[in-house]
């Protein structure tokens with residue numbers, strides 16, 4: 238029985254590309270992985286608006302490479318101009334190398350979970366862990382999730398779903414539509430989400446750039462942007478003309494522009510999570526061209542939010558990553574307009590620490606962030622002193638708690654049950 242379980246785990250790791258490569262000192266034994274950070278980040282003030290950018294798989298070298306290509310030198314991206322910085326560890330509860338589900342859960346809930354798990358205390362008592370999206374909803378803030386992957390993919394799902402596996406796409410979509418109810422859900426469609434089930438749940442559905450940009454504030458209901466039925470295209474492929482997708486589909490920066498337009502007049506402020514989801518995909522494939530272009534579009538999206546926030550005094554902007562992908566190392570800067578010469582040491586994720594950048598209310602506390610669970614504390618610092626909302630301009634999520642055996646069988650993706 239035990240042996241069978243390990244076979245399943247190994248096959249799963251291999252299939253998802255989570256192959257740990259590195260020196261023995263880097264390859265910590267999972268049993269010796271340290272507990273979550275003991276940092277306590279507090280504040281007497283709370284931002285009205287919280288914007289969290291996550292570059293999936295975006296390590297320090299990915300950022301430097303993009304700066305070299307775009308401006309001729311590292312350290313030149315907009316995200317790098319945010320005034321407060323740190324680096325943080327990303328390990329999962331069961332593995333020194335995290336996947337996106339465990340790392341996003343750590344940021345969304347402040348708890349370490351096993352790879353593949355979405356905001357459920359596993360290992361642990363298997364309760365649903367309240368996410369930033371749910372917590373901010375209890376303070377009547379609006380909340381949006383924006384990504385370049387399908388909207389039900391692991392990173393946004395950790396903020397808006399509670400599932401034992403990131404592959405339970407139908408369950409994740411059901412959690413969005415019936416339980417956590419993000420006010421804005423922009424990304425690729427498919428994978429459990431479709432125009433019919435979103436509309437039935439009361440969402441306005443938009444399918445392309447034009448219909449997205451035709452949305453007019455104030456946002457009174459909820460909106461689901463389903464841009465295609467899989468990932469958004471690679472920016473590089475559009476640049477070189479091999480994928481025309483962005484002729485009609487919105488770039489990440491355009492999704493952020495619309496999201497801010499719809500959210501900025503929310504009576505009690507908002508929480509917005511934005512993921513650059515395909516940096517990771519390009520880095521898995523060791524494609525420096527696609528990696529650089531994905532980081533650059535992510536940086537343009539950050540610039541949209543930073544420009545918007547700079548005219549205000551009530552917003553916290555955080556930019557970070559969930560893990561490093563590819564073991565990227567830059568060998569030579571080849572100047573602006575040329576891709577740097579690089580090496581890759583992996584086609585999977587690594588245990589490398591990732592950077593954190595912050596600007597705005599409580600941003601100085603970002604220097605205390607040393608682990609991904611600290612992001613939850615940074616985002617919610619001062620929040621407990623602010624009132625829960627009455628009356629409610631938006632629906633307050635019922636934090637209902639759901640043991641895993643309570644999930645209706647018909648909702649399980651592919652009829653599979655999770656073995657462990």
Ligand SMILES: [Zn+2]
Pocket residue numbers: 294517518521562586
């Ligand atoms: Zn990955």
